Amino acid sequence: MFNLILEGIIRKLDTRGNISTNLTQLSAYTDDLVIIARTRNALDEMFLTLEKEARDAGLVVNQSKTKYMKTAREKGKLTQQYIIGQNQFESVNKFTYSGSQINMQNKISQEIRKRIQAGNRCYYAHKNLLSSKLLNYNSKFQIYKKIIGPTVIYGSETWVLTTSDENQLKIFERKILRKIYGPTQNPDGT
Numbered sequence: 119m120f121n122l123i124l125e126g127i128i129r130k131l132d133t134r135g136n137i138s139t140n141l142t143q144l145s146a147y148t149d150d151l152v153i154i155a156r157t158r159n160a161l162d163e164m165f166l167t168l169e170k171e172a173r174d175a176g177l178v179v180n181q182s183k184t185k186y187m188k189t190a191r192e193k194g195k196l197t198q199q200y201i202i203g204q205n206q207f208e209s210v211n212k213f214t215y216s217g218s219q220i221n222m223q224n225k226i227s228q229e230i231r232k233r234i235q236a237g238n239r240c241y242y243a244h245k246n247l248l249s250s251k252l253l254n255y256n257s258k259f260q261i262y263k264k265i266i267g268p269t270v271i272y273g274s275e276t277w278v279l280t281t282s283d284e285n286q287l288k289i290f291e292r293k294i295l296r297k298i299y300g301p302t303q304n305p306d307g308t
Contacts, residue, residue: 124149127171131164144168147216165202185210189224218273226277234290237270241294248298258298266294 128146141160145152153168155161169179186200186207200207212221219229241248244265248258270290277283 123175123177124151124172127168127175127177130171131167145215150215152215162202165205169203169205179205181205181207185213187211187213187220187222189220189222216273218276224278227280227283229273230277230283230286233270233272233274234286236272237266237290237294240266240269241297255299262294262298267291 124146128144128151131144132140134140141156142164143154144164145154151168153161153164155164172179184205184207186209188209198209200209212219214220219232221228244261247253247261270287279287
């Protein structure tokens, strides 16, 4: 019921386009909302509109669960609190949204390490299948492609990779493929 009411509230807001064409963008998944804004004034305006629509529908914003984060390429001073209207929100330097970690510098190296760890756990959970003599290489590769790989690249649509990040992902993939197919040999037999 809550999600149906929240869906109605979101539809009343102007969420067309994306952050490159608008000052604000609203991202919603189940009961989690993220307001992305290019300016403080745009953030304040979007939040106050959202709060008013929610109040009209009988919902209130939970101040203890609502956080504020400013992203920037350079390291800046973390504001302790952010005040919008009568609301006071804690400032954070990172948070998890829909299973992905977002941080102030908008760097994803830590998120990639976390995803690779999840991929390793997934591999070890399926290690018996991947080392079984009863399955052929194609079946083992399908386990990697359908189960282990997606665990690692979950949320990757939004990643902007550095060379180091890309290398970490390639190292993980080669490691798993070596465990499936065994070591490769050069044409000269070495």
